[in-house]
Amino acid sequence: DIQMTQSPSSLSASVGDRLTITCRASENIYNYLNWYQQKPGRAPKLLIYFGSTLQSDVPSRFSGSGSGTDFTLTISSLQPEDSATYFCQQTYKSGTFGPGTTVEI
Amino acid sequence: QVHLQESGPGLVKPSGTLSLTCAVSGDSISSGNWWTWVRQTPGKRLEWIGEIYRSGSANYNPSLESRVTISLDKSKNQFSLELRSVTAADTAVYYCAKVDQSKYRSLSSWGQGTLVTVSS
Numbered sequence: 001d002i003q004m005t006q007s008p009s010s011l012s013a014s015v016g017d018r019l020t021i022t023c024r025a026s027e028n029i030y031n032y033l034n035w036y037q038q039k040p041g042r043a044p045k046l047l048i049y050f051g052s053t054l055q056s057d058v059p060s061r062f063s064g065s066g067s068g069t070d071f072t073l074t075i076s077s078l079q080p081e082d083s084a085t086y087f088c089q090q091t092y093k094s095g096t097f098g099p100g101t102t103v104e105i
Numbered sequence: 106q107v108h109l110q111e112s113g114p115g116l117v118k119p120s121g122t123l124s125l126t127c128a129v130s131g132d133s134i135s136s137g138n139w140w141t142w143v144r145q146t147p148g149k150r151l152e153w154i155g156e157i158y159r160s161g162s163a164n165y166n167p168s169l170e171s172r173v174t175i176s177l178d179k180s181k182n183q184f185s186l187e188l189r190s191v192t193a194a195d196t197a198v199y200y201c202a203k204v205d206q207s208k209y210r211s212l213s214s215w216g217q218g219t220l221v222t223v224s225s
Contacts, residue, residue: 001167034211043200043218044151049211087151091210094164095141095153 002026002090006098013105019075021101023088026069032092033071035064038100039084047086048073080105107131109201109216117195117223123188127201127216134182135159139204141212142175142186144197152197156204157184191223 003026013019023033031051036044046055048064051071061076075082083105088098113125127140134140141156155165157175165173174187188195198218205213 032209034209036212043202043215044212045215046208046211046213049205049213050209053208055208055211055213085149089151089153089212091204094166095143095156095204095210095212097143097151097153099150 002029002093002096004088004090004096004098006086006088006101008101009099010102010104013078013103015078015080015105017078019078019082019103021073021086021088021103023066023071023073023098024069025071025090025092028068029090029092031067032090033064033066034089034091035062035073036087036089037082037084038087044087075103078103078105107203107214109203109214111199111201111216111219113219113221115220115222117191117221118225119192119223121191121223123186123191123195123199123221123223125186125199125201125219125221126183127185128181128183129203130182132203132214134177134184135179138206139210140177140184141202141204143200143202143212145200145218146197154186154188154199193223195221196223197221 035048038044052064139156142154157163201216202212203214
């Protein structure tokens with residue numbers, strides 16, 4: 001099984017900050033890496049797929065990069081509505097999720 | 106726009122069987138996409154349970170494979186989850202979702218989720 005890790009597990013930041021979350025796979029997943037945002041009581045929402053492709057209607061302050069085993073999600077200028085938990089998911093083999101990163105503003 | 110809606114009992118007894126259905130609208134489960142079940146534990150971890158294709162071919166999480174069956178009902182445009190021999194560790198919010206082949210198998214549409222508690 002492919003294992004996913006994320007860091008940090010949680011962080012606190014201010015409006016306007018640049019934020020980076022890291023996701024690492026236990027083996028090469030090429031670019032089969034997705035990022036989701038989840039707010040309390042809601043289902044996860046797809047933000048970025050295939051490593052760096054922004055889902056439609058997602059603000060351009062979100063971006064993704066990486067390939068192979070190491071990936072990052074960047075929020076260029078944090079907004080109050082970005083307070084949420086962010087999950088990565090590999091879809092190279094089945095669909096393992098990372099443990100999540102909680103962002104507090 | 107694709108809409109998914111989970112339904113089923115919110116309480117299941119230990120050693121019993123958890124059965125959920127996901128009704129799909131705005132897309133056909135006979136399209137070229139897979140359809141999946143994901144659960145979220147009380148600790149907020151997301152766990153991929155398995156997926157099914159229009160042919161009925163299914164893939165399962167190895168840690169659950171011996172207890173899980175995912176099936177299709179094309180006439181009702183829905184798919185189902187059966188998890189047998191449940192314990193308290195199976196208490197979670199269960200989500201169904203569309204595995205979007207056009208977006209490299211990302212989960213582009215999700216149901217709202219349904220809480221299932223395993224307790225006597």
